[in-house]
Every structure is written in C-alpha cells, then in structure tokens.
Amino acid sequence: MTISFIGKVAIVTGAGNGLGRSHALALAARGAKVVVNDLGGARDGSGASSQASQDVVRLIEQNGGEAISHGANVANFDEVQDMVNQAMEKWGRVDILINNAGILRDKSFAKMSLADFTMVMDVHVIGSVNCTKAVWDIMRAQNYGRIVMTTSSSGMYGNFGQANYGAAKMAVLGLMNTLSIEGAKNNIRINALAPTAGTRMTEDLMPENIVKAFAPEAVTAGLLTLCDDDAPTRFILCAGAGGYSSASMFETQGCFIPQSSQTPESVRGQWSQLTDEAGQAALSAGSKQGEKFVSKAMAYMKSQQQV
Template sequence: MNRLLEGRVAIVTGAGGGLGRAHAMALARHGARVVVNDLGGEREGSNAEAVAEEIRRQGGDAIARGGSVTDEAQVQAMVQATIAEWGRVDILVNNAGILRDRSFAKMSLDDFRLVMDVHLMGAVNCTKAVWDAMRAQNYGRIVFTTSSSGLYGNFGQANYGAAKMALVGLMQTLALEGAKHNVRVNCLAPTAATAMTQGILSPDALRSLQPEKVSPGLVALVSEDAPTRMILLAGADSFECAHVTMTRGVHLGGSGDVAPLVLEKLDEIRDRTGEVVPQTGFEQYQLELAKAGLATELPAG
C-alpha cells in the first residue's frame, strides 16, 4: 500500500462514527498519526476512544480527544495537546456536524444559529487554532466538509445549506492566504450513509453509500501533492469537481432604465458558453470593467 501520509499528524473532528470514523481510519492506514475528536471523546468507552483503539490494534497511532468544536477554549486545548504529544499538526479535517431539518417557515432561529455555529464557526474555531502553527512550519492541509445542500440547495435545509456554502467561501479565501506558506485548503462534499442520513435516503441507497467510499478523496485532499481551492464531490466510489463559475454575460451600457433590458437578456446572461472560474473576487471587477472598455489592475498586496 502506498502510504501517502507517513509521519503526518492529523486531527479529525466528529470522528466517533460515520464519515469521521472512516476518515480517521483511512488517514491512519496511510501512515498518519490521528487525533480522533468527538464529544466526550476522552471518556472511557466513548466512540472516539473505540475508533482510536481500533486504529492502534491495526498498528496505527491514534489518541482520542473530547471537546466541542463550538468551544474555542476546548479546541485550543486539543490542538495544544496534539502538539505536545506529536510536535506538530499537519492535517485538519473539519467533519463535525449536526442536522436540524425543517422547512424555513417552521424552523426556529435557535436551530438556524445552532447549525451555523457547529458547521461554520466550529470549522473556524478549529482552523484558527492550527493556522499559525501550519504557517510557521510551512506546511498544512485543511479540509472543510461542504455539501450538495449548500452547493445546489435542498428542501428543509436552509440552515445546513447556508452553513455548508459559507464553508466554500471560507475555503476560497484561506486557500489564497495560505498559499505562500504551503497551507492548502479544500472542500469535500460527501455522499455517504451516516447517522445524519437515516430517514432521508432509501434503504438501497444507504447500503450503497458507505462512508469508506468517500475517504479516498479525503486522503487525496490532504496528501503532499494535494490541490488547493478544490471542491471535491465524492460518493459510491465516484469523484467529481464543483466550480463557482461566471458566465460571459452582456454589457448593457449605463444610460436610461437598464432593468427591463436585464429581464429581456436573462437567457443570454445565463448562457454558460465560455463561462470562466474567477481566481479571485477581484477578477469579477476586471471582467466586467473590461466589457465596459476599462482596464484594471489587481490591488497591491
């Protein structure tokens, strides 16, 4: 077996079961030392300890660490304990998550905030805790777990979809900011049968969508030769890439009431022929001003 992560140190959040467990096991098989994080993870008999013990039985190196990703102090303590144990953190897999599904009309704002806090701010807390160390060692691999619910929408998941798409925006900027320090940041959009999908997918689909079929994509995203700024979709042994694109659109001039023209030209505006993937947000400015006959340059810094 090609051990792609020999000697690397990885933290996987929400790794007591489901996708997190599959990720932790796959990272260990490829040679990484793994911190298995989950709520109550340090308690004897916890799911996280069971995963860590399974990794050790198979000849790997793993420790269980408890703590909520929503608690900044607990996250900092986990990262510091990892560095004390193994001297560094090379890989962070932001996997922890919850569901509070309801139609938006019936959804409480408390449930909206809770899902945002766990998925978005939980990932922010963990990433902030490792960011300086990764920059200092000139090496880091970070993965955010996004979802088709964020990329494409899903009825009853306004809170979850908003959080998952927010992680794409976070990835886009952190990949730019981490590039000169060899910190690569990507998103993984899994399709897998976990406790979070019970009652959502059919029994046949659940049987075919094992989390272990997603984790090879995760390993690729945190390897030495990992890409950066990639949205990798994975499920049932299939792998795809999603992009946030910009169509060529039309320039309608600036005189008079342009709104009726926008409505009239919507089909042309959304025509995907010749669409591009902007490399920075400023590139939208450049492309639009170029159509207006105005040249622009990227701002310094």
C-alpha cells in the same frame, strides 16, 4: 504512486462515528498520527460522551498506529485550542485538519426555530473556523498544511427542510475560497469534500440497502486525495457509492450596458446575453469579477472614442 501520511499529524473532528471515523482510521492506516475528536453528542447535537472517540483510538492502536482522543466541542474555541495544544505537546506539529463535525436539525424554514438555525451554523461554520484558526499559525510556521472542509449538495444546490444546513455548507466554501488564497504562500492547501454516505446522519433518510451501498469508506478514498502532499487546492470533490465528480462555480461573460442606458428594462432586454454560457469561466478570486467589468467598460469607452 502510493499515498502515504507517515510522519504527518492529523486532526479529524466528528471522528467517533460515520465519515469521521472512517477518515481517522484510513489516515492512521497510512501512517498518520491522529487526534480523534468527537463531542459524542446525538445527531441533533444534544448530549456528550467520550466513548465513541476512545473506541476509535483503541482500534487505531490495536492496528499499530498512534492516536489520542479529545472531546472538544468545535463550536467552543477554548476547547478546540486545548485539543490543538495537546496534539502539539505530544507530536510537535499539525499537518492535516479534517473539518468533519456536524449536526442536523432538519425542518422546513416555516417551522424551524432560530435556535435550530443558529446551532447548526455554529457547529458547521464556526466549528470549522475555530479549528482552522487554531492550527493556522502552526501550519504557516511549518510552511505546510492540508485542510479539508466538509460541504454538501444541500448547500450547493438546496434541499427541502435544510435551510440551516444548506446555508452552513455553502458558507464553508466561502471560507475555503479565501483561505486557499491566503495560505498559498505557506503551502497550505484547502479543499472541500461533498459526501453522500450512509451514516447515522442519513440512516433514516435512505433505504437500508442504499445506505450499505453508500459506505463511508468510498467517500474516504476521495478524502485522502485532498490532504496528501500532492493535493490540489480550492477543489470541491463530490463522492458517494463509488461515484466521484468535481463541482465548480462559473460566471458568464455577460454584457455591458452604458451608464446612460442602465434601467431595469435594459438589463432585462440583455438577459439572453447576460446568461449566455458560451465562454463562461471559473474565477480565481472575487477581484476577477471586477476586472472583467472594468475591461468591458474600458472597451466600450474606447469604441466610443473611435466613433
């Protein structure tokens, strides 16, 4: 079945270059009306220019599509709200939000300033919050919404010199997890893309031939599956150079230690059972962890009553 976005309105942040540009062009090619957002800053977030986003809009229009550009800084809610207002005034709805905008300020934690840490968090995390908040009530009223967060292997697994970026990219997964629960009754599905692509964010981190292999278009093919009518929800899709995989967080079944025996030594003594991966499972909500521990406590109490 062909994936189509005819009749849909999409906002793509950071869409002047790299992955965002690829996402915007692909959505438009399949029928979406697109808000091409880009502050037009450098890789570290400095500066601003509308040229890149306007070039993407012109390319979409030359190919017969509809698009507008907007230079909102995603870390500024008033600017984001103006962007969403313009989309609503022109097209009357917002169906898809791709939270793609990002910056890098890589340094080891020892050398990293708090300002560099804060700015990366502001763009990646608060930027995703601002854009999502600005479209949330619209999507609830429509009973339809598709939102994609952009996460990273740096957040899920760590990467030297990226404490700020890694923290931000893990934070958007926490945002996804809760919003996927809250948005379910209004058919708002929220997923995350973990891309590995050759863009200006990574061009000096990889050899040229590798950068070419990691073309943004390969990642975008996966992105489109996260924001159509049949999209999953609360799914982490990893993509790069033609490879695709999913990532999940699992929790072991663990152990139970009676209250009278709860010491650091007893916890350490149960380490092999606590970490045993047999029967581990992905939890659908944070409350499920509490339910698991309560059931263990109740089973222990019942066993004691039978003695």
